[in-house]
């Protein structure tokens with residue numbers, strides 16, 4: 184059976200955790216996980232492609248953008264699902280937020296499932312400059328701006344529902360032949 188390919192772009196590890204958890208939810212299928220820093224050469228031989236990318240300074244990480252640019256033709260032929268990870272998604276219900284809508288538009292993507300999920304605030308990990316900027320953003324958006332908090336905002340139930348959407352789609356695909 185062809186594997187489900189889950190690729191991720193992460194700096195501080197939360198998109199990796201989300202990718203690993205999603206792989207567990209999909210364990211009825213063979214799943215291949217790959218970091219987009221060293222993307223797999225071959226992406227066509229998969230049952231579905233799932234891209235999980237976090238946002239930094241208003242944009243998805245560059246290796247995710249590169250991946251969409253480089254593999255545009257193959258990606259358009261595959262069942263695609265996308266998860267965008269950001270702190271502003273903590274205010275949403277999982278439906279695509281501005282970052283994700285922009286990404287879909289930029290690369291003309293039509294995923295069968297798209298999720299904007301909240302990531303993690305982890306001040307101790309950030310450089311001094313990043314910490315000040317995130318403090319300001321948190322202050323403006325009503326989050327902790329103390330510069331020391333570590334809060335995981337990820338709604339794991341949203342991820343479970345997303346996994347369910349994927350399995351439903353794959354079963355449907357299979358039934359359609």
Ligand SMILES: Cc1cc2nc3c(=O)[nH]c(=O)nc-3n(C[C@H](O)[C@H](O)[C@H](O)COP(=O)(O)O)c2cc1C
Nearest residue numbers: 193194195196197198237240241269270271302303
């Ligand atoms: C330097 C930096 C910039 C960030 N910029 C944004 C941003 O523009 N919008 C947002 O919603 N979240 C932003 N975040 C929050 C991250 O998207 C969030 O912490 C996410 O969990 C990071 O995923 P990762 O652990 O996989 O790298 C930023 C975080 C850092 C450290």
